[in-house]
Each structure stands twice: as structure tokens, then as C-alpha cells.
Amino acid sequence: MTSGADPTATLTRGGEWWAGVRALAPMLLGVAPFGLIYGVLAVNAGMPAWLACAMSAIVFGGASQMILTQLWAAGTPAVLIAVTVAMVNLRHALYSATMAPALAHLPGRWKALISYLLTDEAFAAMTRRLSDDDEHKRYRHWFFFGAGFALWASWQVSTLAGVLVGAQIPRDWPLDFFLPLTFIAIIVPGIKRRSHAAAALAATALAVACYGMPHKLGLMVAALGGIAAGMLLLGKDRRQRKPAATEPAA
Structure with missing residues (x-):
């Protein structure tokens, strides 16, 4: 014990x-x-x-x-x-x-x-x-x-x-x-990296642009677009950090 x-x-x-x-x-x-x-x-x-x-x-x-x-x-x-x-x-x-x-x-x-x-x-x-x-x-x-x-x-x-x-x-x-206000309160505190911000901004822009799609399909387009934007920037961040990590110390 x-x-x-x-x-x-x-x-x-x-x-x-x-x-x-x-x-x-x-x-x-x-x-x-x-x-x-x-x-x-x-x-x-x-x-x-x-x-x-x-x-x-x-x-x-x-x-x-x-x-x-x-x-x-x-x-x-x-x-x-x-x-x-x-x-x-x-x-x-x-x-x-x-x-x-x-x-x-x-x-x-x-x-x-x-x-x-x-x-x-x-x-x-x-x-x-x-x-x-x-x-x-x-x-x-x-x-x-x-x-x-x-x-x-x-x-x-x-x-x-x-x-x-x-x-x-x-x-x-x-x-x-109150629905968008609730989601904003949930999402904003979790945006801590550039990839997070890219995903949020891309999803927001697509949601507005695709608002008129039937059956609220704009929500799915915005979700997929946000995921793609976040993953794209996350990949760039990793590639930028990789050379620095492998560079020999002076």
C-alpha cells in the first residue's frame, strides 16, 4: 500500500x-x-x-x-x-x-x-x-x-x-x-494551433458559401473542407519541423 x-x-x-x-x-x-x-x-x-x-x-x-x-x-x-x-x-x-x-x-x-x-x-x-x-x-x-x-x-x-x-x-x-453561439463557445477555446484555425476558418467559409444547398448538405461540405484544410496545414507544419529536428547540433 x-x-x-x-x-x-x-x-x-x-x-x-x-x-x-x-x-x-x-x-x-x-x-x-x-x-x-x-x-x-x-x-x-x-x-x-x-x-x-x-x-x-x-x-x-x-x-x-x-x-x-x-x-x-x-x-x-x-x-x-x-x-x-x-x-x-x-x-x-x-x-x-x-x-x-x-x-x-x-x-x-x-x-x-x-x-x-x-x-x-x-x-x-x-x-x-x-x-x-x-x-x-x-x-x-x-x-x-x-x-x-x-x-x-x-x-x-x-x-x-x-x-x-x-x-x-x-x-x-x-x-x-443560440445554436451557433453554443458551438462557438465549444470550438473557440480549443483552437490552439494553426491547423485548428485553418480548419475552423475553412469550415466557416464553406458553411456560409454552401448555405443554400438542399437538405443542409452545406454542413457536410463544410465539415469535409475544414478537415482537409486542417490536415493540409498540419502536414506542412510537420515538414517544416522535420529538417530542424534532424539538423546536427553545432
């Missing part, structure tokens, strides 16, 4: 679960309003209340649910909605690849549970535990469970609240104005 004031404080299933909940608690201040806005917009877009809540339980992805709501309101075919949502959620494949080594020893039911609960915020909290010592690794999956569950519960409750509130709000209120 490691030394410390209370080394066994979190080395239990319940202790690790609560540690995960506490790790997510500060992020819930931003998650709850996001879920509330989604619930209101979904109802005002004509989506049945039960379906809006079911989306939060099944899709469980704020960005993809917001886009799904817009596509639903525009009468987009179901196939295009599914493809667009899949593209938006493609980043979760990268999250899963990062988490896979830490979950390799777990039974299938644990892998399924944690993969379902894996979101942007939960991933940020979970990765902090990937380098734990051997003693903490024993119940680390309970930490992952607690972090994911805290976010899941907050999202379901805030969505339900938004659905209940949305039913009382006139549909001609321009609440969809």
Missing part, C-alpha cells in the same frame, strides 16, 4: 465512482444549459417530446443532437441525417482508440458501458486516470463509470427540462440563434 494521509480513500469501487462524479462536476455547469437549449429547440422544431428525450438517451451527443434537430426541422431525409450525425460523432473513434488499452482486461459488459458513456467531457476526465499507479488501476473503470454517468444523468435531466419548457414557448421565437 502506498504511503499518504489516507491511501485507501478512493481505492474502493464506490470511492472511485464518486471520484469520477466529482471530476465531472465542474463541467456540468456548461452541460446543463446545453441540454436545456437542445430540449427547447427539439420541441420547437416539431420533434415529439418522447423522441427528443429518446435522442438524448440513444445518440447521447450534444453537437450531433443539435445538428440532428436542424436537419429534422428542414425535412432532411433520414439517410442524410444518419450520415451527418455519424460524421459529427466520428471523433469518438479516436477517443475509443485512446481508451482501449486501459479497458482491454475488462469483460465485454464494461467495455460496452464505458464506450456508451464516452463523450468529450468524460474523455477529458478519464484520460487523467490513464497514467495511474497499479493500485489505482484496480478500480479505475469505476472512475470511468462515475464520470460518464454524471454527464449522462445531467444531460437527460436538462433535456427533459428543456422539453417541458419548450412546450410553453411560442415556436416563432428565434431560439435557434
Whole structure:
């Protein structure tokens, strides 16, 4: 047992679960309003209340649910909605690849549970535990469970609240104005490199230029263009750094 004031404080299933909940608690201040806005917009877009809540339980992805709501309101075919949502959620494949080594020893039911609960915020909290010592690794999956569950519960409750509130709000209120503001608040803090800025600017320009495309296809064009621009600049950055890295020291 490691030394410390209370080394066994979190080395239990319940202790690790609560540690995960506490790790997510500060992020819930931003998650709850996001879920509330989604619930209101979904109802005002004509989506049945039960379906809006079911989306939060099944899709469980704020960005993809917001886009799904817009596509639903525009009468987009179901196939295009599914493809667009899949593209938006493609980043979760990268999250899963990062988490896979830490979950390799777990039974299938644990892998399924944690993969379902894996979101942007939960991933940020979970990765902090990937380098734990051997003693903490024993119940680390309970930490992952607690972090994911805290976010899941907050999202379901805030969505339900938004659905209940949305039913009382006139549909001609321009609440969809909050959608781009929400995404701006999510994206801007994450722009830290030139490749990030290139992706954001290219996607923005294409989204505006392709706004008139049917079935909101401009969103897919903007997403693909942003990815291409970011990858192009990322490749240039790597090529510029490579000679400097291989240059012999004086």
C-alpha cells in the first residue's frame, strides 16, 4: 500500500465512482444549459417530446443532437441525417482508440458501458486516470463509470427540462440563434494551433458559401473542407519541423 494521509480513500469501487462524479462536476455547469437549449429547440422544431428525450438517451451527443434537430426541422431525409450525425460523432473513434488499452482486461459488459458513456467531457476526465499507479488501476473503470454517468444523468435531466419548457414557448421565437453561439463557445477555446484555425476558418467559409444547398448538405461540405484544410496545414507544419529536428547540433 502506498504511503499518504489516507491511501485507501478512493481505492474502493464506490470511492472511485464518486471520484469520477466529482471530476465531472465542474463541467456540468456548461452541460446543463446545453441540454436545456437542445430540449427547447427539439420541441420547437416539431420533434415529439418522447423522441427528443429518446435522442438524448440513444445518440447521447450534444453537437450531433443539435445538428440532428436542424436537419429534422428542414425535412432532411433520414439517410442524410444518419450520415451527418455519424460524421459529427466520428471523433469518438479516436477517443475509443485512446481508451482501449486501459479497458482491454475488462469483460465485454464494461467495455460496452464505458464506450456508451464516452463523450468529450468524460474523455477529458478519464484520460487523467490513464497514467495511474497499479493500485489505482484496480478500480479505475469505476472512475470511468462515475464520470460518464454524471454527464449522462445531467444531460437527460436538462433535456427533459428543456422539453417541458419548450412546450410553453411560442415556436416563432428565434431560439435557434443560440445554436451557433453554443458551438462557438465549444470550438473557440480549443483552437490552439494553426491547423485548428485553418480548419475552423475553412469550415466557416464553406458553411456560409454552401448555405443554400438542399437538405443542409452545406454542413457536410463544410465539415469535409475544414478537415482537409486542417490536415493540409498540419502536414506542412510537420515538414517544416522535420529538417530542424534532424539538423546536427553545432
